[in-house]
Amino acid sequence: MLSPKQRVFIEAGRKEFVRNGYGSSSIRTIAQEAGVSLSALYYHYKNKQDLLLAILLDGVDTYDAVCDAELARAGDDPVEQIRAFVKGNVIFRTQFPEQGRMIATEVRNLEPEGARLYEERRRAGRRRIRDIIDRGVAQGVFTTKYPDDCRRSILAMVSAIANWYDPAGPDGPDEIAERYADLSLALLCPTITGGEGDSR
């Protein structure tokens, strides 16, 4: 969907925003980084805010594409779908760290109109895991008493991988994805439902 020129602007903007944060970033530096004049940049994005929104939506596109590719390979089994969903998330966090970081730290700098657009896109994406969990609960495969908290926890767990993942470290995305799929399923299928909580 993005033209090659837009892609250059988005890469340059992301680089600058990740380095300096939105507030301290300069649209002039971004134009320089992209190797174009300021007016050429303004031709495509009317201001820094407009570029921020484009960068964040591009991040969501990447996330969606990676998750959907994994889910397309999984069958109908909610357990396999959770594994695929977690794998997509691990790939996003490990292979696209700057996109992930933008989403983690710069969404709050969106102005209301952009925030609304962004939130709409994210909500559609979050439906993915919600649907899988709902189906697993309905089929009795997921026995958790707290499906909403499981959904939020799984998203938080996989997002946090970005904080410690080291591309030069011993574990590749595949191993990490396996472990986090196991952990996600431990949340969704606790055999002692509620643990010690049952005794309260």
Place this chain on the structure above:
Amino acid sequence: MLSPKQRVFIEAGRKEFVRNGYGSSSIRTIAQEAGVSLSALYYHYKNKQDLLLAILLDGVDTYDAVCDAELARAGDDPVEQIRAFVKGNVIFRTQFPEQGRMIATEVRNLEPEGARLYEERRRAGRRRIRDIIDRGVAQGVFTTKYPDDCRRSILAMVSAIANWYDPAGPDGPDEIAERYADLSLALLCPTITGGEGDSR
């Protein structure tokens, strides 16, 4: 440890940083907010960076105090200690949302010297859950194959509570703490260790 005056500066600074982000925040506005002259503020904090560090360390102090108060009430049982640790974290995220938000978003704006100091303090704090999990694993109470990932996941899960917690919502900190303790123990004590992963 903080003087009443320092407390006023820290509250005013936190308010401004949470509202505008560090990069776009003005030390002048913070002085106004605190009801003092700019030179009075500079008497205590030599610049915006110095104030940022003080605010973040104050956040860590609050976090430590809340966790330690809960842990002091728990006995030696690693299961009860995990419940207490999770409860402390839930209290921090729900009762001190701005402190939590500063930690989540502004640590990256610390300059190297401050970042080093801050990291040292955080590392000491993280030892808390690491020790509990190590002890639980050594005693055979926690059967997880992935204690490091459990630790990171528990921290991520409880931190994310800040994203959706609504003080006017149906669930208070106590109910949320119970649920997240159950979820944390589901990670640490998976009865089917490794879930479907065993079949690979």
